Amino acid sequence: xxxxYIQTDKKATRDGFGAGVYELGQSNxxxxxxxxxxxxxxxxxxxxxxxxxxFFQVGIAEANMMGIAAGLATAGKIPFTSTFANFSTGxxxxxxxxxxxxxxxxxxxxxxxxxxxxxxxxxxxxxxxxVGMMKMLPGMTVINPxxxxxxxEATIAIAKHHGPVYLRFGRPGWPVFMPExxxxxxxxxxxxxxTDVSIVATGxxxxxxxxxxxxxxxxxxSVDLINIHTIKPLDEEIILNSVARTNCIVVAEEHQRLGGLxxxxxxxxxxxxxxxxxxVAVNDTFGESGKxxxxxxxxxxxxxxxxxxxxxxxxxx
Amino acid sequence: MDTNNLIKTATQVRRDIVxxxxxxxxxxxxxxxxxxDFFTALYFEIMDHDASFNMxxxxxxxxxxxxxxxxxxxxxxxxRSGYFPIEELNTFRNINSRLQGHPATHEGLxxxxxxxxxxxxxxxxxxxxxxxxxxxxxxxxxxxxxxxxELQEGQIWEAAMFAAHHKVDNLILTVDWNGQQIDGxxxxxxSLGDLEGKWKSFGWEVMHMDGHNFEDIIQTVNKxxxxxxxxxxxLMKTEMGKGxxxxxxxxxxxxKAPNEELTNQALSELEETLGDx
Numbered sequence: 186x187x188x189x190y191i192q193t194d195k196k197a198t199r200d201g202f203g204a205g206v207y208e209l210g211q212s213n214x215x216x217x218x219x220x221x222x223x224x225x226x227x228x229x230x231x232x233x234x235x236x237x238x239x240f241f242q243v244g245i246a247e248a249n250m251m252g253i254a255a256g257l258a259t260a261g262k263i264p265f266t267s268t269f270a271n272f273s274t275g276x277x278x279x280x281x282x283x284x285x286x287x288x289x290x291x292x293x294x295x296x297x298x299x300x301x302x303x304x305x306x307x308x309x310x311x312x313x314x315x316v317g318m319m320k321m322l323p324g325m326t327v328i329n330p331x332x333x334x335x336x337x338e339a340t341i342a343i344a345k346h347h348g349p350v351y352l353r354f355g356r357p358g359w360p361v362f363m364p365e366x367x368x369x370x371x372x373x374x375x376x377x378x379x380t381d382v383s384i385v386a387t388g389x390x391x392x393x394x395x396x397x398x399x400x401x402x403x404x405x406x407s408v409d410l411i412n413i414h415t416i417k418p419l420d421e422e423i424i425l426n427s428v429a430r431t432n433c434i435v436v437a438e439e440h441q442r443l444g445g446l447x448x449x450x451x452x453x454x455x456x457x458x459x460x461x462x463x464x465v466a467v468n469d470t471f472g473e474s475g476k477x478x479x480x481x482x483x484x485x486x487x488x489x490x491x492x493x494x495x496x497x498x499x500x501x502x
Numbered sequence: 503m504d505t506n507n508l509i510k511t512a513t514q515v516r517r518d519i520v521x522x523x524x525x526x527x528x529x530x531x532x533x534x535x536x537x538x539d540f541f542t543a544l545y546f547e548i549m550d551h552d553a554s555f556n557m558x559x560x561x562x563x564x565x566x567x568x569x570x571x572x573x574x575x576x577x578x579x580x581x582r583s584g585y586f587p588i589e590e591l592n593t594f595r596n597i598n599s600r601l602q603g604h605p606a607t608h609e610g611l612x613x614x615x616x617x618x619x620x621x622x623x624x625x626x627x628x629x630x631x632x633x634x635x636x637x638x639x640x641x642x643x644x645x646x647x648x649x650x651x652e653l654q655e656g657q658i659w660e661a662a663m664f665a666a667h668h669k670v671d672n673l674i675l676t677v678d679w680n681g682q683q684i685d686g687x688x689x690x691x692x693s694l695g696d697l698e699g700k701w702k703s704f705g706w707e708v709m710h711m712d713g714h715n716f717e718d719i720i721q722t723v724n725k726x727x728x729x730x731x732x733x734x735x736x737l738m739k740t741e742m743g744k745g746x747x748x749x750x751x752x753x754x755x756x757x758k759a760p761n762e763e764l765t766n767q768a769l770s771e772l773e774e775t776l777g778d779x
Binding site: 217238239241243244248250251253254256257258259260261262264279283287288290 | 557558559560564566606607608615616617618619620622623624625626627628629630631632633634635637638656657660661663664667668
């Protein structure tokens with residue numbers, strides 16, 4: 186039910202990561218954290234204050250950080266690397282590929298400031314290709330939680346999952362709306378059942394999808410709304426069940442269309458149930474400096490964009 | 503193991519290298535032959551290691567190979583120290599083999615803890631395991647070998663800076679300093695300059711050793727283990743292709759397999775001391 190998802194607070198998803206990692210510090214002595222000179226941005230100071238011996242400041246040397254994490258994991262530790270998403274993926278892709286993914290290391294790659302909502306720093310830092318890079322790696326789990334609560338729960342959950350994980354979150358304060366206790370790796374969340382259109386969203390775009398769905402429902406459109414936090418492995422069942430009800434689908438994500446969640450879902454649908462589909466995503470362009478909400482609007486990721494994509498896809502049925 | 507037996511073992515390891523590469527008609531004999539004495543000393547004398555193989559390496563010495571292309575020498579010493587059957591050396595670089603062209607964990611080969619081949623990553627990994635040992639109160643040592651051409655990779659120097667800053671003194675790096683890389687001598691491709699000065703200025707203790715003298719290898723590594731408060735880099739002089747006359751001292755056999763005639767010539771120079779695979 187849409188009415189279950191009401192904004193209760195405004196906090197950054199990265200704060201959810203910081204809170205989750207602090208809880209892990211208390212509950213799991215094998216958890217260690219690493220950071221490449223962005224402790225303040227990654228919100229891990231509380232972990233460092235309480236567990237200084239289990240924190241490694243690597244400096245501005247992300248490739249080295251990934252290798253050290255792989256070596257710690259080999260010896261039985263559960264390392265959480267932390268830096269911006271750009272420096273967690275593109276900058277160190279080969280290190281992740283060889284020393285972590287191919288070598289089956291239990292490393293948690295935790296990446297903040299993903300996407301356009303990083304804002305004013307601009308396109309050098311606004312990575313929009315990270316999900317694509319990470320989901321292509323065999324054995325890599327890819328998670329993009331939507332709010333503070335879900336990020337905190339995801340952070341805690343991935344420590345119990347054995348294997349490499351890419352956890353993607355962001356910089357800005359963002360509505361908190363997910364009830365606690367709803368996160369399970371690989372299991373999408375049915376937020377609303379409907380019959381006219383499926384809307385699937387991940388990360389920050391889930392809140393926009395909730396708002397779009399409210400407007401659509403007010404105008405008499407019945408929306409089947411799904412929160413996909415785990416992009417890989419993808420919960421194919423929840424998506425196929427949804428399009429069986431609606432026969433059309435919109436996917437919204439703060440990422441390039443190529444390589445994103447929409448592309449994964451298109452593959453599932455093409456194989457199992459070809460369905461009209463619209464993509465709310467960045468369309469083969471870099472971002473720029475600006476306020477997060479202005480950027481989302483300029484690059485076609487606003488609430489109104491989800492709404493009009495829904496109208497378009499319904500007309501294609 | 504006494505020096506005579508180490509020499510005997512290393513001779514067989516060299517035969518294994520030539521025969522693996524020749525059989526596969528693919529692989530890297532030059533660097534492998536140059537490091538045969540070092541690997542033999544490590545696995546048959548220096549390291550406290552368990553051939554029943556635990557991935558986490560707790561309470562034992564751990565070795566990482568950063569320059570993964572010299573896999574034939576590692577596979578030979580692993581097999582001959584009991585990690586897997588010697589006959590498996592027959593499968594080097596074949597399809598469905600655990601002996602991949604470059605070392606990997608993916609097929610579950612005992613003795614390998616991380617994939618390597620894309621250069622420059624091994625010191626970082628070794629640091630991670632060394633830090634874990636310190637956290638666990640485990641006083642064993644982590645060894646890592648790199649090539650010399652490999653030192654052109656930037657990540658090496660990220661790792662060098664970190665290890666000195668964090669006083670990772672349970673880590674011993676050996677550099678296979680044969681002066682050669684695929685495209686030619688280091689000095690022609692991209693000079694390493696003052697290599698000793700580089701490591702010293704990064705805060706490492708630097709030692710030198712002759713990679714073809716067992717007494718020197720064992721003494722130097724034992725001395726390196728006593729250094730406290732900083733990591734140690736051992737610059738090991740070796741000759742690429744050592745033991746096979748026509749391969750010695752040239753980069754031409756870095757990544758090339760000998761034909762049948764040259765294989766036979768190489769094997770005639772290397773006595774079968776422990777029985778071929």
